[in-house]
Amino acid sequence: MCASAKYNTRGPALIPRMKTKHRIYYITLFSIVLLGLIATGMFQFWPHSIESSSDWTVEKRSVHDVPVVKLPADSPIPERGDLSCRMHTCFDVYRCGFNPKNKIKVYIYSLKKYVDEYGTAVSNTISREYNELLTAISDSEFYTDDVNRACLFVPSIDVLNQNSLRIKETAQALAQLSRWDRGMNHLLFNMLPGGPPDYNTALDVPRDRALLAGGGFSTWTYRQGYDVSIPVYSPLSAEVDLPERGPGPRRYFILSSQMALHPEYRSELEALQAENGESVLILDKCTNLSDGVPAVRKRCHKNQVFDYPQVLQESTFCVVLRGARLGQAVLSDVLQAGCVPVIVADSYILPFSEVLDWKRASVVIPEEKMPEMYSILQSVPQRQIEEMQRQARWFWEAYFRSMKAIALATLQIINDRIYPYAAISYEEWNDPPAVKWSSVSNPLFLPLIPPQSQGFTAVVLTYDRVESLFRVITEVSKVPSLSKLLVVWNNQNKNPPEDSLWPKIRVPLKVVRTAENKLSNRFFPYDEIETEAVLAIDDDIIMLTSDELQFGYEVWREFPDRLVGYPGRLHLWDHEMNKWKYESEWTNEVSMVLTGAAFYHKYFNYLYTYKMPGDIKNWVDAHMNCEDIAMNFLVANVTGKSVIKVTPRKKFKCPECTAIDGLSLDQTHMVERSECINKFASVFGTMPLKVVEHRADPVLYKDDFPEKLKSFPNIGSL
């Protein structure tokens, strides 16, 4: 309409130039083209736009406006859940496929309102929590809106609480989902399963092969490796802000805050209280609260009124007893309060137990052992209690605090099953950030003493000091365990000497020419380095004896994950300047060994080249300094261990040289080195270097024993 009107208004100006007989022709032609265009457009966009406007639009809509689906009384019902289901039997893994990101794709069905034949609703359309959960999935990187690419399907039918739905009709609603296919790859979230009189521990809605993320599984209903055990969300988490409480004594030792406990449990708890007095506090519902005070936010003991959940922070241990169901929302409150949960619920599968190590955050006591609870809890070491409190709080923060946290943890667990080789590790799941930060996991953790026969590769970095280089090569080649010598020729302006001019040595000698004069070239993990041990040595270190080097290699074999070297240095805290200072005096302590002469594992070359944090690598190359300090930081940070200084040797270049060798002489140099330490410490966010007071000497060093019987007699004194 709009388009043709435009044409008409413009027409007279355009058309008179043409001949009349062509006018009709042109009009017809353009009309046809235009019509064609419109028709195409209509045909293309119309059906699609109808779909999208009804299901998904950006404009705001109410949950009450969703389409209504009527379920005929005889519509099919899925089979009951199959207890033998496992990922390899009931899950179609082909839907997930191989992808480089190793992420499953999750599709969410659009929201519908289901009614039975008489128009009565099957359940509440959606609860606040389920909406939050679906929103979280939709915002996550697991989400896809393409049903054909999905690996996992999440119905929008809310089954969080079994009490608020009609079982048969809900099952029918599930069965008519477009991709239901016996529930294959469908994931249901349920927190309150079962109902009177038997309170089943898993959702009673027949669901065939669907995966169930359920709160309150018992070992008999939980299909290990298939279902996911989730917490019962406590809406108080969002309502109440309990700041994390630091370690330290708390007023009560054991606290029970649950209402409607079975009288038998209550009497057992009261027996504990009678025995142990004040340190045990048993709370119950308040009977005489004034109007307007929400009963769920208060607890009472006799006439004393306590705020809930704040009171949980007053206790070291908080009892979480089973009720009619195994899963209890109070667990979430207890964790939030940083109180160590004492779980008394036989056969209960704790939330996310597939990945979370609950032994670090809770104490599980068999129901029959309840009378011994006090003594059992007293046997927990104090330091461990503090850690458990921290751990409890961390579990809450990471996996309990919101429906989003619960949803994402559930999806991650399923994701880890499908892409096990990319799974999140135990440490990532369980270590609180403070521990992740302060702990180290040594990449070379296996205690191995590498075979001596392997030998080491000497890597000499050189620029143009050929004469000195040749002396170093000759000296190093005398070391029995040397297996190869690699010269890194860092001078682009000059060619290395001809082959014939090089010293003749008994091991292979390779010269690597670099593209740029960078210090980091010395730490590149060259393929030519075939041994684990690398001896980094400067082209002017001519004083080291063969015995010293061989002994250094032997020491490295005993400490293959450390830097084992000769020139020792120290870092100090300068109280006046409030920063770190580099120290090259001969001190009683060592925290670094310079890589001008040091053994280390080739793995650290790999780390230096590819995993150096921040801009350190470029910074070092730009400043042409401190590559050795950077290496010390890197190794100490990743292993948490100190360096080993070997032998007393302190002079390396000439016997007459002063204590502080060559480069290190002038004051500006020292300032620069100190700056490096401060720069690296800030990039690493910590000072990883470890100070030690020892060095390694041969067992019989300086002992009154015939020199010729010593393995390493020729150990220089300075």
Add this chain to the structure above:
Amino acid sequence: MQTRKKYIFLTFLASWLLLFFFGGDQLRRLAFFSGRKAEARRNWPHWTDRSLLKSFAAPEELQSDGDPSLPSPRERRAARLSVYKNSRCRMETCFDFSRCEKNGFKVFTYPQERDQPLSESYSKILTSIERSRYYTPNPEEACLFILSIDTLDRDHLSGQYVRNVDEKIRGFPLWNGGRNHLIFNLYSGTWPNYTEDLGFDIGQAILAKASFYTENFRPGFDISIPLFSKDHPQRGGERGWLSQDSIPPKKKYLLVFKGKRYLTGIGSGTRNALHHIHNGKDIVSLTTCKHGKDWEKHKDTRCDKDNVDYEKFDYQELLHNSTFCIVPRGRRLGSFRFLEALQAACIPVLLSDGWELPFAEAIDWGKAAVVGNERLLLQIPSAVRCIHPERVLAFQQQTQFLWDAYFSSVDKIVHTTLEIIKDRLLPHRSRSRFLWNTLPGGLLALPDFSTHLGDFPFYYLQHGSSPSEKFTAFIRATSSAGSLSQSILRLIQAVSGSQYCAQILVLWSCEKPLPPRGTWPQTTVPLTIVQGRGKLSDRFFPYAAIQTDAVLSLDEHTSLSTSEVDFAFVVWRSFPERIVGFPSRSHFWDPEQRRWGYTSKWTNELSIVLTAAAFYHRYYHSLFTEYLPAGLRELVDGLAACEDILMNVLVAAVTKLPPIKVTQRKQHKESLPQQVKGTAGAAGGRRFSQQQDCLNQLVDWFGYMPLVSSQLRLDPVLFKDQVSVLRKKYPRLEKP
């Protein structure tokens, strides 16, 4: 001109029509995609009334989850006993915990009957139990019972199949429906279905079985064990094959398999497909059709060519030279291949759907193996190629740790099984998953000592903590004189002078009565006297009085200066899992006598640091007293100076590392007399040969030589350097 225009327009029109009719579909898609880009993803809607939505449960419903009409907890527990039996057994319904309360976790093995043949593997299992510290010959005090009937092979076609087991066990008065019994099994079912039927009713017994299928596995009750061959060593066991952490951790081959291809029957689905991933370069997957008598009947076109290729490669060579090893299911789910790959540090790629992995209750297999999916075999090559080198290196190291900690001998497999069951008895005194999966492993981390990581010497780095800054000096007094000797007085003085000393404990192991309180020297630190029971192993008893992480173990005659103590303690803080001390000894293999030798001569190596003057972690007291079986401690009590060696052997077995020797100011009393003066005396000679015996008996018990040699000594940084004495922190160490 006109006609040309006409034609142009006609063509234009025609192309429009064509486009409309034939290209509509594509166009629509094009429009669809561009539309999608414009409105991004179709996310879950933000409902306008989302804040008005009701909660999934009323606050009261969540906070008070009770139902007065429900049976009482006690009734419910009683009722579940009758419901959850046999195939639905759990510890709380099928295991009698009360049997374990009085005497702790004790294991009884039925006496062997003469007419019953035992397979080699089963007698090894029984021996392992008898060697364990939990063994009891008295059924009265037992918590767990092991049959003497060989139940390992329940394939009724097998020669080792024991018949009429049902009848036999029903005749046992202790059987009690299988309650508190543990049954071991390696093979169940037979051709063609290989069901997991054992051929007898195990009732409420715990089943420790190889090739467990998850569906039949009773979680928290049964235990999946690895399949091991009859040649699997009783104790000790071979080390893993990884001797170096190469980087890049790649070996010659990326992924290998060499084995049978089943043409029919169970398991053929996977085995028949393995040849597809063979690329002849870095992936070698070789199959043979030759197995069974009638393989030629089922032979297909591939067989002849495959059989030829198959012979070209050696299984052991592939195992040694590959980064990953495919471990597919056989007829049953588990295979020998699994342990072989683990030992070879060839990362197992498991293709055995539904296999409950060995000890999965304790072991985190995700750190040591790639748990593949049989259905996704063809994705395996790309999946393993994508694993980062660091992760590959970590995988390789973890295979070695697990192999050595839990699998390398029948002893370890059986003891792991027992420890897993023991952990279930007292959940609050059990090992966390961390302890099981971190060096030195669950068998060596005793939850009875502590469940707190910071209390052990092994986890400081992972835990982000450090050992305590004080030590307890522990002096053993054995002198036969009734009064205090001069040396002990000097020693107390020197030790109490250390700034790191928290307390001194004297173990009074003399026959003479304790000197009165007044004769003991006054010290700045508390001094406590413990009365010993006159046994040599007393010195490693975990006395409650020792509260610091570090123990400085001393003999009455030891002579040490304060600065030696200080320096050694500072060194120990860097190596809290090792023994750090002064006088050292070494061991060697004596090829003539074909036994281990022990020497106190000065050598360039050391592997033992005498506990007459050494720092170590107090946890080793617990390990010594509780981990080692009583028999071993009795052996030590009977031989002179053997407890020293045992402690060193124990710590070396735990850490796989040598002890650390620190600077000695001068020769200690103990190290001189034996060689220089002692050899002359008969007493010294006898003592020496006893130590030699001791070492060899310990090696026999451990099944290998755990001691590791070291060539170094740790000295203060400026030790004997030609610098001013004033600059040195420990000048007194250098005095002659």
